[in-house]
Amino acid sequence: MLYRRISLFFVVVALTCLMSVQAKAGGAHEGKVVEVSDGKLTMTDAAGKNQHAHEVASDATISRDGKEAKLTDLKAGDMITVTLDTKEGKSMVTKVEAKAAGM
Numbered sequence: 001m002l003y004r005r006i007s008l009f010f011v012v013v014a015l016t017c018l019m020s021v022q023a024k025a026g027g028a029h030e031g032k033v034v035e036v037s038d039g040k041l042t043m044t045d046a047a048g049k050n051q052h053a054h055e056v057a058s059d060a061t062i063s064r065d066g067k068e069a070k071l072t073d074l075k076a077g078d079m080i081t082v083t084l085d086t087k088e089g090k091s092m093v094t095k096v097e098a099k100a101a102g103m
Contacts, residue, residue, distance in 0.1 A: 033078040033098070036071050041093060043080060054082065056093040064098040077101035 034042040034051055042053045062069045064078065074080070074096070083095035 028081055028083045028095075030079065030081045032101075033074050033076055033080055035076060036074050039071075041071065041074070041082070041096070043082070046079070054084070054093045055090065056096070057085075057087050060092075060094050060096060062096045062098070065100055069098070071096070074098050075101065 030046045031043040044051045078098045080098045082093045084091050085094045
């Protein structure tokens with residue numbers, strides 16, 4: 001009986017670790033565009049604080065106001081939702097959904 005409990009404990013710990021790694025790698029968060037450059041996106045959180053940058057995958061899906069767009073179509077102040085995934089061993093933006101500022 002003790003062996004079953006110990007085995008169950010390790011299975012639960014392993015599943016918990018696996019789930020947290022997947023959540024971190026495939027996370028999405030919202031914020032505002034600060035600037036874009038070749039393959040990079042600088043943004044803040046939704047409140048306009050906590051500025052940070054992300055590398056954008058070359059095959060990332062980008063839309064602005066519901067239409068297909070390029071990274072360079074994003075403008076400072078646009079509200080965005082970015083999806084992060086692990087590619088090439090790095091956390092990268094694979095999807096950006098933007099809404100023009102003031103909409």
